Amino acid sequence: MTLLADLLSTVFDRRYRSGPAARDDSRPLPDLASALVSASGETSGLALARSYLDRFEQLDDGEKLAVFHDLAEAKNIDPTQVRNTLAAYEADPSKATYRAFMAAAEPPRQELIRRLNQVPGATARLVRMRADLLRLGRGDPALQALDLDFRHLFASWFNRGFLVLRPINWESPAHILEKIIAYEAVHAIDSWDDLRRRLQPEDRRCFAFFHPAMPDEPLIFVEVALTQGIPGSIQMLLAEERAPLAAEDADTAVFYSISNCQAGLASISFGNSLIKQVAADLSTELAGLKTFVTLSPIPGLMRWYTAQEAPPPIDTSEALRATAAHYLLKAKTEGAAPLDPVARFHLGNGALVHAVHAGADTSEKGMAQSAGAMVNYLYDLGKVAQNHEKFATEKTVAASPEVRALAAGAARAQA
Template sequence: MNIATEVIQRGKRNWSRLPKVLGLTRKGKEMTPEGALVQADAKTLREQIEACIAQRGGPVSSSQQAARLAEDYSQWDEAGKRRFLALLLDDFDFNEAQVQEALQAAGNVTGEELRNACQALRKALVPARAELLRRWTLLPAGVKFLVDMRRDVFALMREEPRFKPLSTDLKEMLSSLFNVGILQLQSISWNSPAALLEKLIAYEAVHEIESWEDLKHRLNVDRRCFAFFHPNMPNEPLIFIEVALHKGVADNVQKLLDTSAPALKPSDADTAVFYSISNTQKGLGGIPFGGFLIKQVVDRLRHDVPNIRKFITLSPIPGFRKWMEGEGGLEMLKGLDPKKLAAAAPGLSAPENFAEYLAGLDWEHPESMSEDFKMLLKGLCVRYLGEAKRGNNPTALDPVAHFHLNNGARIEQINWVANVTPRGLRESFGLMVNYRYKLERIEKHHEDYLHRGVVYTSSAVKALRTKSPAAKTRS
């Protein structure tokens, strides 16, 4: 019998005791505070955590303590969780005196003694709470528990940035647990369990799934859906990607999601369109495995549908409008030829008034706008994707652009009136972009982007950048 099984069998009867220590009581499945955490209660809780970390009573007893803490944490309200997380942050960090001692020892020796001193320093820098986090990973549902705990820490950090070290500790632990080598790629179809299909509807973050009919359309014969799963979270997709088998480049998401459109025979398709990638677990933020998902999906599609020759995305541009209406867009507009800008945007009195000018346009009928204005906005979009950076970092400011460029894609095409939903107009004036994964160039594109900030584009995008009214005239 392993430790986790014995914990479940022997520990459940004690899981209800810890809330009293935190000054919390049960109401059904909820916990409500009965006042502030007093010093005596904090002392008792601290002693229980210390006993768990020190393995007093042996590994089984320590795992029982960890299981009780996890079970009760999951039942507390936000105030109770914050008290507990604050205790972990403040009272179970690294020992400053030990770190100082190890630093001094490392500064006065050489050779073998220096190596030993560095080992001692490494050990001293590990916070005491790390052992409790490790204990939680041994529980049957411990991995999911840590993911949800980091989600809670993220929520606290919005108001209290001091919780960042705890988030970092959790990220380090989760990064080792979510090594892409142990993640499992699964295909999701209309015949998958209903509970899993419901999660797809709930987690879809790019294009909302409006009904079961909509979902069925997205899982039709000319569609594919793939997700990564962790062995310890078999019923929770970590990230999923929706793919349309298409003839040619898809340039409009409304057409792609039209439930009345007839299905295409997979044998007639020549292009795989990745039109939605959704992360489902907020607690895994900053732990990258989306790029590995794309690569594995490409390999699967090449095997299953060998007539597919092109792999592209139909992607949103979530930061474009905000950037154009802010300082970044203003600086770019000031660098344009005033005559070309006036011709493309008649009635615009000055670059400073561009946001007001955009607000006055008829965005319910963007297809009716002039070709010059369309070229202006598409050219500005190309420059935004390629030139707007994260401060001094050479990587793209737009998060979706960064994701695909970092994975080795190039900018293939800018599409007008591609997403005229309120969200699409709000984020990018309805523009969308195709990124293309050219299999033989992925590694080079990735390396050049990562190390030098190089953004590769198609010849059509290069032409748009130079011929558009948005072409740069002065630096």
């Protein structure tokens, strides 16, 4: 462990040692980008990269948009070049011709982004740059194409093999914890005391993925409650006055909140690995854990419900549960995927729809989005792979017999 601790302490040092701001190169950013892409040496490259990042961050949105357009258009592939190098490669497949094709088939902006990343601390800055791009580029095909290049590189850099899973607890640094408060997207954390209630009791856990090049930034985190039996109410789960359970008495781990932290890492998927690794780690630590389950919102339920032509009444718990089950199992996107985004995520991971609860989230948000209904997705570690496979290939939604029966009842009611 010792060298590793050292390694990372260096990363840290470097943040503070990155030195005085480079004297700015006053060329327009597009020229700077061109110079950087063609710079032959690392030395001059680093100075150019530093200038580019420093200056980009001081731009207003209009100026940033101009920079993105420069990347999207002037630093794009040259189709003629692609065609010519491809032809040469086909005629004579050699190292040299393949290298030429590779160079032509990849837009120069990819090399630009890689070179920007050589600046110490640049990774987090590039993630923020992409967040700007996603925000400003909506609906613009050229900028959406540009985003594919960012995404391609980020998928490689944020490869699962490079991520590090860390427990987050009451002994974690405050500057990390305040990010947990800020990023919690499902059930808001409204104070440090609220945070402590989610971290300190021995029946509460939290885990996050980090990347060594962004050690101060959680990428995604999951909050877990250890319980006896599967809970059906988030308010009871988070009640202030509850008595904590001894961790070794728990039989169930409930993933009750999963939050992505970085807008600039949209579509780089981590949640899948996170849940499975946390489940695996917890079952190693606590032999009593037998069930791994979520307590999840049904964010699209009421939107879908009110859009129905003749929606059945949901004036009883039972009716609401049946409608929710039906929605989760039958409501589909045009591509035949589940309409509910949270359902898509967990079913895609290999979970199954285990139970549906009424009166489970009585917060304002919970009532608005799903009339208070929530759902447990069950991660049966022995069946996850098979569920996933069927879902991926045949679009089969796995569900417990009970939920299946509920949904069938709803269908009958509706019929």
